[in-house]
Amino acid sequence: MAAYLLFGIAFVLCHGNVESDTVLFRSNERFTIVSESNVTTNAEEFKDPKNTGSYLLNGTGLASRALSLNIILSKFKSQSSDYFRAHPILIDCAQLTITKLQKASVAVEVKKGYQTASDVKGSTTLQDLYLRSGAAIQLGIKAGGSGTLVDIAGAALSSCPVVFESAQRNLGLVLMADRVHIHMTGGTDRPYIATDGYTWTGAQTLSVWAQLKIDEGLEPTGTSNCDAFPTLASGSRFPDKNESEVVGTLDIKITRRMENDFKRLVQYQGNNIAFEDSESSASWCGEAGNTCKPCSSGIVGNSLTDRCADRVMSSRMYNFLVKLSKLISTKTPGAKLKVLEAWDEAYDGHTNGDSSNPMALNYEGRAVKVKLNTGSSPDLPTIAQLARCAGADFIQNNGDHLYISVKMMRGSIESDAIRSFPNVQLLAVDVPEYVQSYYDLPTEFHSEQDQKYPLFDSSGKENLALADGAILRQFISRDPEFRYFRLNPLIVRCYRDIVYHENKWRKDGDPQINVVINRAFLANPEQNSMFDRLDKRYNTHNLGIALDISYDAAAPAGYNVTRLARIAVQKCAPLFVHDKSSESEWKGMSLGLYKNSVFLVMDEGFSLYTSKDYVRPDGWSEEHFDDEFYNLYELAINKRIVDPDYKDQACLFSHPPRRQSISFDYEHPEHVKRRRRRRSVPTENQCIPQDATPFCQSTANHRDEVVAEIRSMLDRKWYYHDKDEVLMALDGCFKICGTCLEGTIYENKVQHCNNFLHWISWDLNNDKNPDITNFYSRENLNTRRYACENGEHCIEQAPLFSLVAPSAELLYRPNPAKSVEEELYSSADNPTPVFSILEELYGIHAVGKVKFWVHDDTEMTSMKTALKTVMLYNPNVTKIEIYVVSPASKDAVRKIVETSASDFVSNGCPEHSRFALTPYEVLDIPHHLKKRSAEPPGLKEEKLIERRNWEKKWIDMEI
Incomplete structure (x- = not known):
């Protein structure tokens, strides 16, 4: 990773992990902090003589613990005491140095780390004082290892300065006779590079060589191909917007007196970039009366x-x-970027701090003027091209220099600061100290929770579309004094989905349904003036996890608070519960219903409350009302509510099954109608329907016999529907012959069979009692036993099945002189839709609990039509139980069902379907059924077995 990012890593690891009485090191080991006031014996032994801010820690019994990957506590701390001092940033520096050397095959070891006062015997050398501070470490080459002390020094110089800069500290490095001493300065000590017992023989002086190594560490690894980015002509800017719209406006003029704000700025320590003041030995003086200090072109100091x-x-x-x-250096070796101006203090010659001044953002360190140090190649338009490639937020080519500015951003690593909203990405920011109290998290929050509730800057972005129909200004404070805000991206998605849901079914000419955000983010002063601490809304809006919404005054009748609350549960609860991207700990929601608005907040679990001024709908008790919403929440988070994104399309192509009825009249589904209108040309592999095949011609008399047989049974009962139409449908169902499972021939069969099976008075018999309906693959005799025996009911026991199934499964003998039999309604020669329609009818007549018995996922897939009928359409089914014979296939079956359920809720038509899918379970076969020995197959089983083995039987007879 590029060295210029390392200081951010160190900052995160070291400054965000001190929890009251412990310190977390890079090794993920925590050590207990010892209060110096509690050390009453030999307290001077453990003092920090260089004021480095290191921690006094207790290492009792922890000698084998690691401070980092390669630094074990026993190697670092004094052997004379269990107490020791250490600073996590120093350990990070040492580990980065060791890692860099390991990559170069240089084996090093820790020679010395923390020492007590007694260990150094009163020595006041710089090395010993820093060892006592716990902010120093000495590394040497392992015995027998390759490498030199210069290798260690070079690795430290290229790794540590950028890490120490994050704490405004400097690097101290001493080449000793057999080791390299590295320390992080404390107090006001400046950078220190020296030898002690080591003779320097380098081509350059030690200080020049050290600076080159520091420069080397600042070089990012790799580079980019920038050819795809356009150049920028003189007088042009990118993007072509006002600067404030892109990077925001100035908030505060940072000076050195503002210690916390100034600490967030960083200093470039290398010579890879030229700085005008450094080159001219210019001085900065700060406020009047200060002693002027030169901007050194050598190794710079990092103290404030x-x-x-x-x-x-x-x-x-x-x-x-x-x-x-x-x-730049890659494109043109020898060329160097020169910074004319970067950060400026308000008293350093720039007195106009408003946004009309193009350099105003310099006061926050967010703008620079740059050009090349020497020569004119590459030219400014090309440098602007490279600046776009490097990620500049705003660029203006002013002819003799480029003016570049950037957005506010928390930390140093962009990927850590980015928060993704549906349409855009925002960068988390640190707010100036003078407004920090406006945005402080509640006192009960831990420090690391600040990462989960980042602040953003609204300056210049008020009209930014966070999502379709969701503009930033709707979510920020209405008071311009509070430009910063918190906002969980799920809240934006929640609002977007509510608005979309309320408008996605509008017809042309229908008015827009507007959902108004009354309140989203509130700064602490705002919430404190609005809510009592006992109010359920307190400490919610300031976290960016709450909305107060309502319909506008133009909403039609029926668009009331209760409706809005229901839609909020349906659309937002699944987001809050299931989303993996949110860093928030809230995985549920709470609702508050007021007279004119709904308050919703991300929460744990679900809760509902109604304010005193809210009036429940007529006829609803409080208990009934609460139960309805809790049930709705469960349906929503389990993703069982039928709610297609494109309702018109879903309903256009919906073809719901219907119960038997004399008024039934089959109509082809929309996709069939459209196909017929298109008259598409068959593709190469597509089945071409034919009705004049030799098979159809030779079996006509057999189909006539089938129809005559069924008609003879119909004549024994009353025709409730018009007899002629019933008989016409019977003929069309069983007499029509043709190939293919698609095309006009088969579609006509589907129409006639549907009408016939719906009109006649032969029942399904599974709607007489609840909890008796069972489905199974009719090719599997093992699962048939579970479905049809021992008091269970399956489709084979339905009178309607008994009427038509023998005919649909009829075998005939093409040559009466031979015993070979064939199917009259085979899938290849003359497919029939009878069994699929029977299965659909059986499912739509089911009541109560429905069971599926499957061997594996293949059988489950074959029953998707039945599953859809009882899960999506039948309102009388209360539960679905799916029993899997093969334990190894249980997860695969569950996946099939889950995928089907997801398809049903996304593409089902609410006008035809249940409000929510039937709940289901995927289960193992009950133990008592698995233990029960199989009963001898009955007559029906014998006939099925005999029919399925007819060809083998015929061969045996011929032999």
Whole structure:
């Protein structure tokens, strides 16, 4: 990873992991902090003589624990005491150094780390003082290992300065006789590079060589191909917008007196980039009366008082300039980027701090003026091209220099700061200290929760579309004093989905249904003035996890608070519960119903409350009302509510099954109608329907016999529907002959069979009692036993099945002189829709619990029509139980059912379907059924077996 990002890593690891009484190191090991006031014996032994801010820790019994990947506590701390001092940033520096050396096959070891006062015997050398502080470590080459002390020093110089900069500290490095001493400075100590017992023989002086190694560490790894980015002509800008719309406006003029704000800026320590003040030995003086200090072109100091103004900038600008510098030197070796101006203090010659001043953002370290140090190649338009490639947010080519500015950003690593909203990405920011109290998290929150509730800057972005129909200004404070805000992306998605749901079924000319955001984010002063601490809304809006919404005054009748609350549950609860991208701990929602609005908030689980001024709908008790919403929440989070994104299309192509009825009249589904209108040309592999085949011609008399047989049974009962139409449908169902499972011939069979089976008075018999309906694959005799025996009911026991199934399964003998039999309604020669229609009818007549018995996922897939009927359409089914014979296939079966259910809710038509899918379970075969020995097959089973083995039997007879 590029060195210019490392200081951000160190910052995150070291500054965000001190929890009251423990410190977390890079190894993920926590050590207990010892309060120095509690050390009453030999307290001077453990003092920090260099004021480095290291922690006094207790290592009792922890000698084998690691401070980092390669640094074991026993190697680092003194052997004379269980107490030790250490600073996580120093350990990070040492580990990065060791890692860099390991990659170069240089084996190093820790020679010395923390020492007590007694260990150094009163020595006041710089090395010993820093060892006592716990902010120093000494590394040497392992015995027998390759490498030199210069290798260690070079690795430390290229790894540690950028890490120490994050804490405004400097690097100290001493080449000793057999080791390299590395320390992180404390107090006001400046960078320190020296030898002690080591003779320097390098081609350059030690200080020049050290600076080159620091420069090397600042170089990002790799580079980019920028050819795809256009150049930028003089007088042009990118993007072609006002700067404030892109990067926001100035908030605060940061000065050195603002310690916390100034600490967030970073200083570039290398010479890879030229800085005008450094080159001219210019000085900065700060406020009147201060002693002027030169901006050194050598190794710079990182303490707040030592920083050179033109080397100081925001971390986002820092990352950008380092990458731009690399791109320039790669494109034209020898060329160097020059920074004319970076951060400026308000008293440093720039007195106009308003947004009309193009350099106003310099006061926040977010703008620079740059050009090349020498020569004119590459030219400014090309440098602008490289700047776009490097990730600049705003660029303006002013002819003799480029003006570049960047957005506010928290930390130094963009990927850590990015939060993705449906249409855009926003960068988390740190707010200036003077407004920090406006946005502080509640006192009960831990420090690391700040990462889960980031702040964003609304400046210049008020009209930004966060999502379709969701504009940033709707979610921020109405008071311009509070430009920063918190907002969980799921809240935006929730609002978007509510608005979309309320308008997606509108017809042309229908008015827009507007959902108004009355309140979203509130700063602490706002919420404190609006809500009592006992109010359920307190400490919700300030976290960016709540909305107060209502319909506008123009909403039609029926669009009331209750409706809005129901839609909020349906659309938002699944988002909050199931979304994996949110860092929030809230995985549920709460609702508050008021007279004119709905308050919703991300929460744990579900809760509902009604304010005193809210009036429940007529006839609803409080208990009934609550139960309805709790049930709705469960349906929503289990994704069982039928709610297609495109309702018109879903309903257009919906073809719901219907119960038997004399008034039934089959109509082809829309996709069939459209296919018929198109008269598409068959593709190469498509089945071409034919009705004049030799098979159809030779079996006509057999089909006539089938129809005559069924008619003879019909004549024994009353025709409730018109007899002629029934008989016409019977003929069309069983007499029509033709190939293929698609095309006009088969579609006509489907129409006639549907009408016939719906009109006649032969029942399904599974609607007389609840909980008796069973489905199974009719090719599997094992699952048939579970479905049809021992008091269960299956389709074979339905009178309607008994009427038509023998005919649909009829075998005939093409040559009466021979015993070979064939199917009259085979899938290849003359497919029939009878069995699929019977299955659909059986499902739509079911009542109560329905059971499926399957061997594996293949059988489950074959029953998708039945599953859809009882899960999506039949309102009288209360539960579905799916029993899987093969334990190894249980997960695959569950996946088939889950995928089907997802398809049903996404593509079902609410006008034809249940409100919510029937709940289901995927289960193992009950133990008592598995243990029961199979009963001898009955007569029907014998006939089925005999029919399925007719060909083998015939062969045996011929032999």
